[in-house]
Amino acid sequence: MDNSEIEYLFKHNNWLDQLPLHVIQGLIAVSKLKVLNKGQILHAKGDSADGIYCILKGKIRVSNVNSQGKEMVLTWLENGTWFGEISMFDDLPRTHDAHADEKSHLLMVPKLAFQKLLQDNPHFYPFFMRMLCQRIRVTFNLIDETGGLSLLGQLARRIILLANGLHNAGQHQKTKQIGISQESLAHMINSSRQTVNKLLNQLGQKNIIKVDYGMIEIIDMQELEALCEI
Amino acid sequence: MDNSEIEYLFKHNNWLDQLPLHVIQGLIAVSKLKVLNKGQILHAKGDSADGIYCILKGKIRVSNVNSQGKEMVLTWLENGTWFGEISMFDDLPRTHDAHADEKSHLLMVPKLAFQKLLQDNPHFYPFFMRMLCQRIRVTFNLIDETGGLSLLGQLARRIILLANGLHNAGQHQKTKQIGISQESLAHMINSSRQTVNKLLNQLGQKNIIKVDYGMIEIIDMQELEALCEI
DNA sequence: GTTACACTGTCGTCAATTTGACAATCTTTA
DNA sequence: TAAAGATTGTCAAATTGACGACAGTGTAAC
Numbered sequence: 001m002d003n004s005e006i007e008y009l010f011k012h013n014n015w016l017d018q019l020p021l022h023v024i025q026g027l028i029a030v031s032k033l034k035v036l037n038k039g040q041i042l043h044a045k046g047d048s049a050d051g052i053y054c055i056l057k058g059k060i061r062v063s064n065v066n067s068q069g070k071e072m073v074l075t076w077l078e079n080g081t082w083f084g085e086i087s088m089f090d091d092l093p094r095t096h097d098a099h100a101d102e103k104s105h106l107l108m109v110p111k112l113a114f115q116k117l118l119q120d121n122p123h124f125y126p127f128f129m130r131m132l133c134q135r136i137r138v139t140f141n142l143i144d145e146t147g148g149l150s151l152l153g154q155l156a157r158r159i160i161l162l163a164n165g166l167h168n169a170g171q172h173q174k175t176k177q178i179g180i181s182q183e184s185l186a187h188m189i190n191s192s193r194q195t196v197n198k199l200l201n202q203l204g205q206k207n208i209i210k211v212d213y214g215m216i217e218i219i220d221m222q223e224l225e226a227l228c229e230i
Numbered sequence: 231m232d233n234s235e236i237e238y239l240f241k242h243n244n245w246l247d248q249l250p251l252h253v254i255q256g257l258i259a260v261s262k263l264k265v266l267n268k269g270q271i272l273h274a275k276g277d278s279a280d281g282i283y284c285i286l287k288g289k290i291r292v293s294n295v296n297s298q299g300k301e302m303v304l305t306w307l308e309n310g311t312w313f314g315e316i317s318m319f320d321d322l323p324r325t326h327d328a329h330a331d332e333k334s335h336l337l338m339v340p341k342l343a344f345q346k347l348l349q350d351n352p353h354f355y356p357f358f359m360r361m362l363c364q365r366i367r368v369t370f371n372l373i374d375e376t377g378g379l380s381l382l383g384q385l386a387r388r389i390i391l392l393a394n395g396l397h398n399a400g401q402h403q404k405t406k407q408i409g410i411s412q413e414s415l416a417h418m419i420n421s422s423r424q425t426v427n428k429l430l431n432q433l434g435q436k437n438i439i440k441v442d443y444g445m446i447e448i449i450d451m452q453e454l455e456a457l458c459e460i
Numbered sequence: 461g462t463t464a465c466a467c468t469g470t471c472g473t474c475a476a477t478t479t480g481a482c483a484a485t486c487t488t489t490a
Numbered sequence: 491t492a493a494a495g496a497t498t499g500t501c502a503a504a505t506t507g508a509c510g511a512c513a514g515t516g517t518a519a520c
Contacts, residue, residue, distance in 0.1 A: 066378040067459035074373070089356075090363035095370050118356075125355035126319075126348075132362040133320035139369045140325050143304070147420050148296040151477085181497060190377050192478055197499065213486050213497065229297035381507080411467060422508050427469065443467065443516050 003028055006107060009054055013082055018127060023117065030113040036100035047094045049087030051108040055079055058104020062096045073188050075162065076101065076180075088114050089132065145228065154189045155199050156227035159209065163218055178216045185216075203227075233258055236337060239284055239310055246312065248357060253347065260343040266330035277324045279317030281338040285309055288334020292326045303418050305392070306331065306410070318344050319362065375458065384419045385429050386457035389439065393448055408446045415446075433457075 003025075010016045010024045019027075032051075036042060036058070043049070045064045055077055062083070063073040074096060077083055087094055088111055118124055145157055162178045186196040200216070203209045208224055210217040218224060233255075240246045240254045249257075262281075266272060266288070273279070275294045285307055292313070293303040304326060307313055317324055318341055348354055375387055392408045416426040430446070433439045438454055440447040448454060 064374055066374070070378055072374060072377045086363050086366055089359045090367075092363070092367070095367060096374075122352040122355060125352065125359070129319045129355070129359060129362065132359065132366065133316050133322070136316055136362065136366055136369065137320075137322070137325060139366065139373065143369070143373060144294050144296070144302060144326075147302045148298065148300050183497075188377075193498085194479080194500080195477060201499080211498090413467075423468090424470080424509080425507060428507095431469080441468090 006031075006056070009056070009080055009107070012080060013054075016082065019124070023121070027109050027113065027117065028107075030110060032108045032110070034106040034108050036104045036106065038100060038102050040100050042098040042100065042106070043084075043094050044097050045094055049084060049091075049094055049111060051084070051110045052082065052088050052114055053084045054082045054107040054109075056105040056107055058106070059101045060104060060106075061099045061101045063099070064096050071097075071187065072190075073184060085128075085131070086135075087111075089128070149228065150230050151189065151191055151195065152199050152202075153228055153230045155185070155191075155196065156203075156224050158185065158188055159216060159218065160221070160224055160228065176218050178218075179214060180216065181214050236261075236286070239286070239337070242310060243284075243312055249354070253351070257339050257343065257347065258337075260340060262338045262340070264336040264338050266334045266336065268330060268332050270330050272328040272330065272336070273314075273324050274327050275324055279314060279321075279324055279341060281314070281340040282312065282318050282344055283314045284312045284337040284339075286335040286337055288336070289331045290334060290336075291329045291331045293329070294326050301327075301417065302420075303414060315358075315361070316365070317341075319358070379458065380460050381419065381421055381425065382429050382432075383458055383460045385415070385421075385426065386433075386454050388415065388418055389446060389448065390451070390454060390458070406448045408448075409444060410446065411444050 006028050007021075007024060010019065010027075016024070033056075034042075034053075042053070042060065057079060060077045060081075060083070061073060062075050062077060063071050065071050084094070084098075086092075118128070142161070146154055149157060159178065162180065163176065182196045182200060183193045185200075186193045189196070200209065200211050203224075204211045206223070208218075208220045208227075210219055236258050237251075237254060240249065240257075246254070263286075264272075264283075272283070272290065287309060290307045290311075290313070291303060292305050292307060293301050295301050314324070314328075316322075348358070372391070376384055379387060389408065392410060393406065412426045412430060413423045415430075416423045419426075430439065430441050433454075434441040436453070438448075438450045438457070440449055
């Protein structure tokens, strides 16, 4: 992957695309490539943060382990996604675990370089504040829209979130296929595999989704969205 | 309430207390007092934002209405709490409904004055970015710690959150008594009044909390925290 | 004080969900 | 290709929690 391809990733992110080209090139110049093998950990919750990441290729699982030792997956992040910015702004530890679910290539902009960018260009602040606000709004939505929903509603909501990307609320790269096991889905909505299996097959019979081995395909997004109301 | 009392509220908030005194006095000078009667609405989700608020006296219910028309309460805010800052930074509508649960006096710093403060003092930006990061972290915690918990665990977590103040994570004003009906608590964890009643009385018998009319008192915070693990 | 209202305590019933078990199917690895 | 491992489909039993009902108790208003 050469610099022009990396430049593309900056220009096609709805937060970073407004940075002037010379700033982007400056960031790329100090960035490091990080390659993770399948299953390898990028960072754990509580780790001190070394930088902000962009996924060049691969799939990162964002999760944390609750007190019973059960892993709760927040979301998966894929190509072109930037993440890990919160620790850049408050210098506090990582909020979640991050694992590579397949061999992944990441670009890391070191924390100091990123912070220097802001220090040298305080007019970028409002821009990144909006970015943080968007994160808060997405997170509030997750809470609000989950609370009060039936299990079927939560499941529908979660499938849509996984398809659209929790952390890419502004981008419109609506994936239709989601590679996820029913057990993982169950974890995410705090339910059991068997119940999720039953509900998914109900949705399958209504031709709203297509259920496959380790895979869910959205057929009728409108119907799925309608289910998020129950 | 005179200006020196209002000044006190600025100086005792862990975000605003670092502002220089002349800035605080400037903000107070342009602020407006807003009085709400019991039950009156301050703003609805989706309303455009007029400013950032501080509760001088009273109690504000932050909630929103889900698609079935059921109100989901996020939290209650009380004396000395600042809220509504997100719309100041991204110029987008309110994220929640806000109602006065009793007659309330609010101080409003108008949006334009607040934004001018930042424009004139870009060195305040990092400060407010940290504030936003704290909000995100608190919200992530809410999601992470709720997911995977039993109903009893969620109840314990919620009681602690109400005692410590969801929106005051940095302050250490640990209230021990919470004025809330069992029905409201049930709404907050998406459960039924009857179940909450049963669970609360179980906790009461174990001397972890004391249950009263419209009131819960925390007796054994350690035990309560331990329950958030199940 | 007394009347109205809000909140709590406690039933039983019923529906939804978990759990454990086991077989079948798909994918990966050797 | 064969074996191992992961994932799915399905059952029945046990559990959990929602819901309606109703009585009792605390609080506020007049």
